[in-house]
Amino acid sequence: MTRGDGADAPYWEGLATGRLMLPRCDGCDRWMWPAGRRCGLCGTIGSHWVERSMAATVFSWTRTWHRFGMTESLELPFTSVVAAVDNCGVRLLGLLEDPDRIDPRIGEALVGRPSHTLVGADQIPTIRWSRIS
Ligand SMILES: [Zn+2]
Incomplete structure (x- = not known):
């Protein structure tokens, strides 16, 4: 797309x-x-x-427990994170790979990987963030 x-x-x-x-x-x-x-x-x-590089830290996050429009492809609950890319200050929204549902900490180190998320009928390029530790 x-x-x-x-x-x-x-x-x-x-x-x-x-x-x-x-x-x-x-x-x-x-x-x-x-x-x-x-x-x-x-x-x-x-x-x-x-x-x-997709190295960043947690700037902000939220966990979503209830479905809303265009999230049908995501397993509930899912965690969205605003990640501050290292050494440039740019903040990007993505999904946190969060199998244990442990709350992220502000400033926690992340690494991203390119992915796609089904939004409606479209595969949207996205970043999936993971904790480094
Ligand atoms: Zn300028």
Whole structure:
């Protein structure tokens, strides 16, 4: 599935091929997330995409016990995590591989792997996060 031609298309294309791609401003080299055409800091129009490792820490999380629309493919309960990618501050949402349902700790180290999640009728590229320990 293609993710269109929006400013974040390289992110989705990267995930679909197993890579985490994030944009940096062509002017000030700042990480630009969410992706956009113009840097909110220096005003430069243009960015370049850099592959990052999927190393991160827990910024926030929630466990979902009740089904809502478009989550039919997920086994309940599932844990969503906002992960702060190491050394760039970009925060990404993904699912935590959480077989023991142990509460994550804020700041806990994570490693991601590319995956897909069935949302409605579409396979969406996603990151599945796991605890390192
Ligand atoms: Zn900039």
